[in-house]
Amino acid sequence: MAVIEGAWSETALITITKYAAGGGTDVEYASLIETIDLDLGEKDVEFRPNLKGGNIIKKIPQAGTTLTFEGYPVDIDAAGGTGVSQMFHGGTWDTSEPMTVTASTSRDIFRIAILFTDDTTATSAAGETAASSNSYRWVFAHAYMTSMKPSFTDQILKFTFTFKVAPFNKNGVALIREDSGDATALVALNTYNSTNYPPTGSIAYTW
Secondary structure (H helix, E strand, O other): OOOOOOOOOOOOEEEEEEOOOOOOOEEEOOOOEEEEEEEOOOOOEEEEEOOOOOEEEEEOOOOOEEEEEEEOOOOOOOOOOOOOHHHHHOOOOOOOOOOOOOOOOOOOOEEEEEEEEOOOOOOOOOOOOOOOOOEEEEEEEEEEEEEEEEEOOOOOOEEEEEEEEOOEOOOOOEOEEEEEEOOOOOOOOOOOOOOOOOOOOOOOOOO
16 A cells, blocks of 8 residues: 555555444455445536626535445445445345345445555554555545445446445534644544434534
8 A cells, every 4th residue: 555656556444433422343345345336426616707897706516425346246245244224225234144124214324434554554544554554545424325336347346335435414513524644643433423423413523
């Protein structure tokens, strides 16, 4: 992951955490995922011409962000980091073999952390990095998994799955954060719970 040649490449860490009032468990997904695409919502403007020959600027609220991953789950076990189906269907996750998940109207919410770092000891995108390391991290809070598309067209079971997240909650609190450190440690993220990340809180989150 070193940036000696000017760009992050080859590897990344991905940590997905299901929201729980008392604290969700961080699950590592890098070993399943092949590609990451972040379609950050536009913060657009429009220009309205006036009769003086100038323009009146109309600011358009920032749109939602879409996170798309391609990967290779081997079962349905989201808690074990080997599947994604339980995240999509929501509700209580089966943890006893054989596992079962059924379609439901439940919608879980998740925190997703993506980390690029040259710290070879780092094991989690939600964890800290070494003091002398270079790192770049995105964090998205209260994301919904909105799409899961399995395919076997290349004779390998591949899933394309998508999360969507708003830029702010209803009280205007930011749900998206970026961290970077140049020869500086990144601190570990706080527990994803109702204390640090209240879903409708009006104060800044304790990331």
